[in-house]
Every structure is written in structure tokens, then in C-alpha cells.
Amino acid sequence: MIESETVVDVTDLKKRFGQKYVLKKVSFKVFSGEVFGIVGPNGAGKTTTLRILAGIIRSFEGKVELSGTTPEKAREKGLIAYMPEDTFPYDRLTGIENLRFYAELYAKGDKRKVEEYVETAIKIADLGDRIEDRASEYSRGMKRRLIIARTLMTSPRLAILDEPTSALDVESAINVRHKITDIAREKGVTVLLSSHNMLEVEYLCNRVVMIEGGKTFLEGTPKELVSKMGVQNLEEAFIKMTKMNEGTQQKSF
């Protein structure tokens, strides 16, 4: 992959809640067209980082630029779409009603855009005739596909997905992964996602940042990380990182 335009530039990001710094020194870059993974143990600061990038958490220290502007401005311009981990469709609405509701919200009165967004979302959701059923009747995997379709319908510059496949069975997770790679390839959407599944990250992501204790530990392609850590795969790299951090805190390469 050609390292083209920088879509996300995070340098020495810090964030504290009260007196406690949960992000102490996070830095990474995401380039146009990448599927980029952010990984780290529970409480490492992944969601906090994603919420800052999505413009939801507005007070922080350090540099955060999205396509050369602030997260807030990028959000106002509609450049970012954010999918939190714990988000669900409206159960009382059908799949298509859910999609239309959001299309109308995003299209801001432009009727042609509404139809365009709905059409794109239907393809992403890939629910067939079940799109006419109420979301309350959907499986967890189907609900997640609907949410991903809702998030990506506008083909944003950057899609921020917090644990897009968590709590899905193997088949549903594979399906969602395919949706993510398709949208990145076909629509040129840059994707930044967090995950606890190292196999998934190895499969999906061009590059990865490993975060531990609120600090960047390593950034690179899965292959580079595995090689730098002297292990066989990303799962082993992850375990080694957490063990290294248990006693000594951060080790940098």
C-alpha cells in the first residue's frame, strides 16, 4: 500500500479524568485508504482515544488532526462516522425504516441524497427481504450489520468503529469483516477500528498501533510488530507486551 495522505495524526495525546491520566502519550498516524487497528488490554484507553477522534471528548492535551483539521470541525463537515461499541438499532422500526431515518438525518433535506444513502446502506446491510422486518426480530449479527450500514451509508472520509465484531458468532463476525474490507476498497473509506481479536486484526488491518497503560507501545504492519517482538503472531505479541508491562511499565523500540 502506498502511504498517501495522512487522515489521522495523533501526537503525544494525553487525557485525564479528574486527576488520573488515562492517556499518557499516545501517538500514531493513519493514512488514506487504510484499515487501521488500535489494540490494547482492557482499560488501555482505546475507546477514550476513539471518542476524542470522533469529536465527542473535546478536552485533551497533545495534537489530534483529522485531514488537517480538528475532530470537531471534521465532524461538522461530515468527514467522520463513529460507531460506538454499545449501539443498537431502533427495535420498533424495521431495518429499512432505521436506515431511512438516519439517511434523512444525514442528508439534511436533500432528497436525492436520502435515496443514495439508503441504497448504499441496503447493500452494506445485505439483509435481503428481512430488511422489511422489525429490528427487534433480528439476530445480534443482523443488528450489527444494520448499524454498520447506518454508520457507513454516507461513505465518510474516516469510519471509526469501536469493536465492530465483539459478541458476534464466528460467521457473523466474518460477514462484518467482509463488509468493512469491501467498503474500504470500493468506497475509499479509511477505517480505524479497535478490537480484542488479534486474528481479526491480523486479517483486516494494514497497520496497527498497540496501546498499553495509556501509551503507544508499537506501531506498524502486523508483520513488523510480530518481527520486532520476536514472536510468531500478533496474539503472542500482545501477550508479550502485557507481560513486559506488568513489571517494568513501558518498553520502547
Ligand SMILES: Nc1ncnc2c1ncn2[C@@H]1O[C@H](COP(=O)(O)OP(=O)(O)OP(=O)(O)O)[C@@H](O)[C@H]1O
Ligand atoms: N468518563 C470517564 N470518567 C472517568 N474515567 C473514565 C471515563 N471514561 C473512561 N475512563 C477510564 O479510562 C480508562 C480507559 O478506558 P477506555 O474505555 O478508554 O479503555 P479501553 O481500552 O477501551 O478498554 P476496554 O478494552 O475494556 O473497552 C479506564 O480506566 C476507564 O475507567
